[in-house]
Amino acid sequence: MTITLKSLTDERFVAPGRAGCAGCPAVMGAKMVTKVLGNNAMMVTSTGCMCVNYGYQGSTMFPYIHSLFPNAGAVISGIDAGLKAQGKREDVNLFAYCGDGGTVDIGIQALSGAVDRGHKFLYICYDNEGYMNTGGQRSGATPYKAKTTTTPVGDKQSGEPRALSHRKDMVKIMANHGIPYTATASVAYPVDFMKKVEKAISIDGPTYIHLHSPCLVGWGIAENMGVTVARAAVETCMFPLYEVENGIHYQITKNIKDKKPIAEYLKLQGRFKHLFSNEAGAEYMAEMQHDVDAGWDYLQKLASLG
Amino acid sequence: MSRQYITGCTAAAEAAKLAAVEVIAAYPITPQTHIVQTLSQDVYNGVLDAVFVPVESEHSAMSATVGASITGARAFTASSSQGLALMHEVLPYAAGLRLPIVMAIANRSVASPVTIFTDHQDSLPQRETGFMQFYAESCQDIFDLILLAYKVTENKDVLLPAMVCFDGFFLSHISEPVEIPEAEEVAAFVPRTKPQYPTMDLEHPRSFNAMAFPEHFEEFQRDKFVSMAKAASVFDEAAKEFQQRFGRLHSRIETFFCEDADWILIGLGSMMGTVRTCVEELRAKGEKVGMIAIKAYRPFPVQDVVDALKNCKGVGVMDRDVGYGTGGIVYQDVSRSLYHLDKKPHLSNYILGLGGRDVTKKTVYKCFEQVKTWKDAQASDGNDVFWPDENTKVWDTWGVGE
Numbered sequence: 001m002t003i004t005l006k007s008l009t010d011e012r013f014v015a016p017g018r019a020g021c022a023g024c025p026a027v028m029g030a031k032m033v034t035k036v037l038g039n040n041a042m043m044v045t046s047t048g049c050m051c052v053n054y055g056y057q058g059s060t061m062f063p064y065i066h067s068l069f070p071n072a073g074a075v076i077s078g079i080d081a082g083l084k085a086q087g088k089r090e091d092v093n094l095f096a097y098c099g100d101g102g103t104v105d106i107g108i109q110a111l112s113g114a115v116d117r118g119h120k121f122l123y124i125c126y127d128n129e130g131y132m133n134t135g136g137q138r139s140g141a142t143p144y145k146a147k148t149t150t151t152p153v154g155d156k157q158s159g160e161p162r163a164l165s166h167r168k169d170m171v172k173i174m175a176n177h178g179i180p181y182t183a184t185a186s187v188a189y190p191v192d193f194m195k196k197v198e199k200a201i202s203i204d205g206p207t208y209i210h211l212h213s214p215c216l217v218g219w220g221i222a223e224n225m226g227v228t229v230a231r232a233a234v235e236t237c238m239f240p241l242y243e244v245e246n247g248i249h250y251q252i253t254k255n256i257k258d259k260k261p262i263a264e265y266l267k268l269q270g271r272f273k274h275l276f277s278n279e280a281g282a283e284y285m286a287e288m289q290h291d292v293d294a295g296w297d298y299l300q301k302l303a304s305l306g
Numbered sequence: 307m308s309r310q311y312i313t314g315c316t317a318a319a320e321a322a323k324l325a326a327v328e329v330i331a332a333y334p335i336t337p338q339t340h341i342v343q344t345l346s347q348d349v350y351n352g353v354l355d356a357v358f359v360p361v362e363s364e365h366s367a368m369s370a371t372v373g374a375s376i377t378g379a380r381a382f383t384a385s386s387s388q389g390l391a392l393m394h395e396v397l398p399y400a401a402g403l404r405l406p407i408v409m410a411i412a413n414r415s416v417a418s419p420v421t422i423f424t425d426h427q428d429s430l431p432q433r434e435t436g437f438m439q440f441y442a443e444s445c446q447d448i449f450d451l452i453l454l455a456y457k458v459t460e461n462k463d464v465l466l467p468a469m470v471c472f473d474g475f476f477l478s479h480i481s482e483p484v485e486i487p488e489a490e491e492v493a494a495f496v497p498r499t500k501p502q503y504p505t506m507d508l509e510h511p512r513s514f515n516a517m518a519f520p521e522h523f524e525e526f527q528r529d530k531f532v533s534m535a536k537a538a539s540v541f542d543e544a545a546k547e548f549q550q551r552f553g554r555l556h557s558r559i560e561t562f563f564c565e566d567a568d569w570i571l572i573g574l575g576s577m578m579g580t581v582r583t584c585v586e587e588l589r590a591k592g593e594k595v596g597m598i599a600i601k602a603y604r605p606f607p608v609q610d611v612v613d614a615l616k617n618c619k620g621v622g623v624m625d626r627d628v629g630y631g632t633g634g635i636v637y638q639d640v641s642r643s644l645y646h647l648d649k650k651p652h653l654s655n656y657i658l659g660l661g662g663r664d665v666t667k668k669t670v671y672k673c674f675e676q677v678k679t680w681k682d683a684q685a686s687d688g689n690d691v692f693w694p695d696e697n698t699k700v701w702d703t704w705g706v707g708e
């Protein structure tokens with residue numbers, strides 16, 4: 001893999017003047033992708049912040065379609081099939097860039113079907129851990145105890161209550177489809193992310209990257225803190241960076257030697273503030289720390305299998 | 307040209323194959339399944355050079371069909387009943403993107419209670435999605451209408467997707483003789499040309515399904531409304547060419563003994579074949595009756611319906627569907643068409659043939675009897691809707707409606 005920050009082109013593939021929030025990490029993530037895929041890209045986004053970002057004021061300089069909310073996986077299947085049928089598939093870097101709601105919840109069926117059929121495309125889920133475009137409601141990717149507009153902090157109950165405490169592990173769900181390439185990535189590690197994009201797009205089959213991408217508004221963080229928060233997620237192993245080949249070969253791409261306590265990550269965000277105000281919160285955090293430790297151990301074991 | 311004894315599903319698959327579709331994305335559902343099965347076999351046997359996408363749902367069937375069509379490929383799908391209902395979200399999307407998609411619908415009612423048998427309660431509720439809708443009366447109609455649908459939908463004055471609907475089992479599973487032209491003859495009628503609509507294309511990058519705000523949104527709808535209206539004359543032109551090439555004439559409405567008729571039944575689908583027979587029999591007895599089979603339901607042939615009905619005394623609208631709290635769906639379109647006439651025929655509505663119930667000659671005769679005696683004045687309390695083939699035994703035992 002050749003990508004370094006210096007080797008990136010200065011060319012822009014998206015017209016300026018879009019409608020994303022200032023400092024939006026998902027917009028930064030999309031920009032990183034376009035720098036790798038260039039003008040040969042075709043992009044699908046499901047309904048969410050990105051369809052406002054690209055389908056409102058500005059636009060991409062390559063073909064773009066906003067699908068509906070649940071069907072990005074199916075629309076991209078059709079594009080792949082249509083291009084193939086006409087002998088035009090070869091040069092196209094076909095990718096989807098969809099929110100976690102459009103991926104882990106309402107769109108999971110269409111995506112699962114699409115990768116099962118073996119279409120050739122790269123699907124990137126920018127994971128801001130909630131339905132942000134509709135005002136920050138919880139999704140299947142919302143972490144335990146996070147405050148959202150449908151899991152508020154109330155007198156009786158506070159934050160995402162999911163009984164099993166883990167959020168849906170979409171990366172393993174996708175890897176376990178047995179697809180050639182699955183990876184996690186973070187907006188705080190652009191080179192790692194772009195290398196993964198470059199690798200994934202070159203594969204003749206379905207590939208999936210789960211991009212951790214804080215939502216400034218939804219998570220209660222300042223405009224200039226998106227990357228800092230994303231980095232803390234990796235350093236605490238709340239969101240480890242790794243890749244999986246053919247569903248079985250796990251490799252950690254960012255090794256964490258001295259894992260920071262998760263409180264270092266949680267305290268940066270308004271959505272976890274309620275955990276710091278009482279004893280119950282401390283207990284929940286201990287529970288979460290336990291989960292993160294176990295998850296990280298498990299991942300290391302998987303990676304050690306080679 | 308060959309004459310084959312085939313089912314409606316085979317006729318539909320045969321038409322798609324001869325139209326040289328490039329992508330088929332579909333999901334099985336009775337009574338449509340044979341269409342996609344046949345097409346997948348054709349692809350696997352190398353008889354049809356297309357990509358078959360065995361999607362995991364009907365929502366995805368239409369979505370993948372959209373994806374294929376927007377790259378410029380000629381795309382086809384088929385569905386029925388629950389499948390069409392599941393697809394609903396994607397239908398206005400396909401129409402709004404102005405994609406020339408053709409979809410075969412083997413009509414089947416919708417649950418609950420569950421049924422696999424025919425009526426039009428799956429496709430008629432989809433009538434305002436921007437899809438054209440054609441209804442077949444015979445297996446030959448199915449074949450012809452699919453070719454005509456491609457011709458019309460790909461016309462740049464139209465560019466709206468189309469459904470070709472035909473009654474489940476009554477047409478989908480029953481064999482009739484169907485004339486099948488040679489592939490070259492079909493190719494000459496619906497040639498593969500460069501797409502007449504914007505596609506996803508690296509040379510000409512475009513954005514699709516962008517946001518439209520109130521100052522623009524309405525004009526997108528207006529544009530489809532105008533194109534849908536234009537589809538009427540485009541269909542007539544296409545039908546003329548079709549007749550020259552293949553010898554059969556298709557009209558948006560088929561009239562039968564309407565010129566001097568006093569009493570006319572109007573409706574759509576396979577039951578109109580039975581009405582035809584009844585009209586012949588009643589005419590033999592000297593009764594001045596006629597019938598209209600609506601072949602193009604969207605765009606609705608308002609003027610043709612008016613012209614055919616304006617001189618008669620009474621019209622019965624046969625609906626193989628029901629609009630709860632109002633009346634049949636077709637009834638609404640027919641009454642809307644006649645409203646502006648100074649001298650209107652009396653109008654009544656028959657809900658019948660639901661969930662596969664046979665529309666027998668007996669039922670049709672009953673409708674004609676009712677039409678003859680009906681006076682609009684009686685409709686003042688909204689009782690112009692009749693159920694001519696009610697099963698009184700069930701009604702009484704179950705206390706239906708109590």
Ligand SMILES: Cc1ncc(C[n+]2csc(CCOP(=O)(O)OP(=O)(O)O)c2C)c(N)n1
Pocket residue numbers: 046047048049050069070098099100101102103128130131132133134139
């Ligand atoms: C079928 C359907 N249901 C609901 C919506 C409303 N809706 C639009 S975007 C959205 C949330 C999107 O969440 P996500 O995919 O996580 O993307 P984000 O907004 O976070 O970018 C919802 C619920 C819709 N457009 N379509």
